[in-house]
Amino acid sequence: MPKTHLNNYRFYLLVAFFSISLLCNGQEKSTAPIPLITFLEELENKFQIKFSYLDEDLKDFQVKKLDSDNLKDILTSLKNQTNLSFLKLDDRYYSITSQNITICAQVFDNFMQSTLPNASVQVLEPSISIATDESGTFILEDIPRKAVIEIRHIGFKPLFITAEDLIKKGNCSKIPLSQIYQELKEVIVYKFLTTGILKQQDASILLKTKDFGILPGQIEPDVLQTVQALPGIKSIDETVSDINVRGGTNDQNLILWDGIKMYQSGHFFGLISAFNPYLTEKVTTIKNGTSAAFGDGVSSVISMETKDELSDTFYGGGGINLISGDAYGQIPISDKLGLQFSGRRSITDFLNTPTYKRFYERAFQDTEVNSNNPNPDEFIRNEDFYFYDFSGKLLFDVNDTHKLRLNLIAINNFLDYQETNTNTNETTQSGLAQTNFSIGGNLNSFWNADFSTFLNVYYTSYNLDSQNIKLNPSQQLYQNNKVLETAIHLRSNYVFSNLISWENGYQFNEVGITNFTNVTQPPYRSNIKGVIRTHALFSEFTYASENEKFWIRSGARLNFIENIDTFKKLLIEPRLNLNYELAEDVTLELQGEFKNQTTNQVIDLKQNFLGIEKRRWVLSDDNTLPVTQSKQASLGISYDKNKLFIGLEGFYKFVNGISTSTQGFQNEDQFNGEIGKYTVNGLEFLINQKSKNLSNWFSYTYNNNSYTFETLNPQKFPNNIDIKHTLTFASTYTYENVKLGIGLNYHTGRPFTKPQENNAVNTSTFPYTINYQSPNSSRIKDYIRADASAVYDFKISERIDASFGASVLNLLNRKNTLNTYYRLNDADEVETIENISLGITPNFSFRIFF
Known part of the structure; x- marks a missing residue:
């Protein structure tokens, strides 16, 4: 090939390379999302106009800029991207407001292993109720962006989410629900003596300090004083460090604090309990029929x-x-x-x-x-x-x-x-x-x-x-x-x-x-x-x-x-x-x-x-x-x-x-x-x-x-x-x-x-x-x-x-x-x-x- 032609060939390749690079950069620039409020400020300067809106409604929106000199085309693009309403008030002023949207989502269990059909989906305001289909999917049309949606299913914790958050997750987003785990619990048989003291089905006594009422001589729900109000539990020397349960000595009581064995239980030589009752949510006292999970404590x-x-x-x-x-x-x-x-x-x-x-x-x-x-x-x-x-x-x-x-x-x-x-x-x-x-x-x-x-x-x-x-x-x-x-x-x-x-x-x-x-x-x-x-x-x-x-x-x-x-x-x-x-x-x-x-x-x-x-x-x-x-x-x-x-x-x-x-x-x-x-x-x-x-x-x-x-x-x-x-x-x-x-x-x-x-x-x-x-x-x-x-x-x-x-x-x-x-x-x-x-x-x- 002649040298002149070779140089021309190299020149055309170089021009093509730079053109493609500029085109790519231009596309990246045009497609990179920016905050909507930032773009609106650019439009106000470019077209000498003013937008009226609430920052709270627009602060989370990211949009792609449309490189155009036609304001109408730009606003149409923004409306398609955000589902916002752009209303022209006069030649200079425009108002921007939220408008109703359509959402789609699919409900799964929290391990994403299976969908949940027949889950209840309710828009709290305005009141709209539907259920998910066989694939766990639901579609809601024409609802406010800020509407709160409640999703429920038997055996799962209820989930509350806004329509706007679902839009941000993408088209027909996936929603996991957390399962409710329940063991067989001893149900309450009777509330007795005072509020907050409950007898359970296994005959144990449960003290719920938050609900505690009052007992004679007590102005606070002292844990180890309160249990002495129960039949069969007394202290023959008036202390909390020497509690006698059905004729046993104090060291024959297993005292646990959040599962930790306590070797000291009192202050002032046993006259005062050593445990703060206001963070102690509940106290369980068992005199007999103890679960096999507990060792120690023969009384x-x-x-x-x-x-x-x-x-x-x-x-x-x-x-x-x-x-x-x-x-x-x-x-x-x-x-x-x-x-x-x-x-x-x-x-x-x-x-x-x-x-x-x-x-x-x-x-x-x-x-x-x-x-x-x-x-x-x-x-x-x-x-x-x-x-x-x-x-x-x-x-x-x-x-x-x-x-x-x-x-x-x-x-x-x-x-x-x-x-x-x-x-x-x-x-x-x-x-x-x-x-x-x-x-x-x-x-x-x-x-x-x-x-x-x-x-x-x-x-x-x-x-x-x-x-x-x-x-x-x-x-x-x-x-x-x-x-x-x-x-x-x-x-x-x-x-x-x-x-x-x-x-x-x-x-x-x-x-x-x-x-x-x-x-x-x-x-x-x-x-x-x-x-x-x-x-x-x-x-x-x-x-x-x-x-x-x-x-x-x-x-x-x-x-x-x-x-x-x-x-x-x-x-x-x-x-x-x-x-x-x-x-x-x-x-x-x-x-x-x-x-x-x-x-x-x-x-x-x-x-x-x-x-x-x-x-x-x-x-x-x-x-x-x-x-x-x-x-x-x-x-x-x-x-x-x-x-x-x-x-x-x-x-x-x-x-x-x-x-x-x-x-x-x-x-x-x-x-x-x-x-x-x-x-x-x-x-x-x-x-x-x-x-x-x-x-x-x-x-x-x-x-x-x-x-x-x-x-x-x-x-x-x-x-x-x-x-x-x-x-x-x-x-x-x-x-x-x-x-x-x-x-x-x-x-x-x-x-x-x-x-x-x-x-x-x-x-x-x-x-x-x-x-x-x-x-x-x-x-x-x-x-x-x-x-x-x-x-x-x-x-x-x-x-x-x-x-x-x-x-x-x-x-x-x-x-x-x-x-x-x-x-x-x-x-x-x-x-x-x-x-x-x-x-x-x-x-x-x-x-x-x-």
């Missing part, structure tokens, strides 16, 4: 659950009473993330209130010797005491089917105490630090409409440090009790139908406990450590009949328990819970269970900490303290009609593997550590009449509670907490914003052991000891206490509610003896120690809610 389960749903607004509150102040709230971080918090601190270290004075007298009274000390005021005391607790919860909804929760709680008690005897000039300095810190997380997953899983992992730490230093003469005592526990709990639930579900699971717990003691005079040092690991498999079925007359939950738990130093044990625990409607309004209930626990509390009664009873957690070793095992059965019948509830329940409980060191013996057997068992049989009766504003109830509990220790003489005698008869009468009244409550509590006295009348001191041994009568052969005088409370709710503003409460414990100021025991003084004389109940104790509170 009961008390399970607290904090609020578990995200909120799109901030809410919270706070308050103060004569003991402490607190605040709580939930902060929405995003539509999938939220944060809960609560905090409380005592005011007792800088404000000496009448309530604190009564609590102080109750907690420290054991230093007052009643029989041989003519001057009980001979001691000079100085104390610095305070407590606080804090909890937090992070809520994260990963998506519609997975919910992640992270929880933590910290509970702390601190005391510095100095006591000087003005007669002997003997000074004792003591200190106590008691803490519980727990952190955990759980993942709740719904894999489809029938199958769900729940994973719970936690770590909890309990620590008790105490010291007792006597300066004249010099003696130092240091003690420590530490508990560390880690756990994994996995369970699954499969719903075969509306009538049958099947739950299975696995639980692993590792508990390590250390007990350290160091005494300088006489020299003594002890450091005992132990670890127990427990693997458990459980399975249970739940069935409910179609006519709702019969309900049953039955299963079993297989436990492999290993103390790494001493033993291995395999235990099988059957569980049964049955409810049957015998006739209209008459229901029969049957529960039974086998349970075990490997942690117990020994009670140190050597008076080495100012006479204050100290409890220490210990592990079973299958020797000095075996694994505690229980068998329990109960049968009840109830009548519920026209706001009247009558219930009668008989029960039998057998607990084996207890020790005199865990039962609080206060006689010659208190330090022996003998192994035995106890048996309880009894009746619980409740009658409750309710109207719209008034609730009256009367409850009666009979217990026959006895020990058997084959190595003691006699072998069988009354249990230390054998309370034969317990009666409660109470009434609450609500009128508009005022709540009133008044009640009377009575129970027969607990057993105790007296010294022998003519031979009280055994001088044949050194050191001398007390010669006691037959164990628990005497009884304390009967206990009677009247309480009253009142709460007034009012509004401060549209968003802020408030309440003012007042209560009085022991309204009659009756001096009730809670316990009596004996010890030898320095002159080897028998001294009588009496624990006296709280005197008349007023309290006031002010709270706000927003």
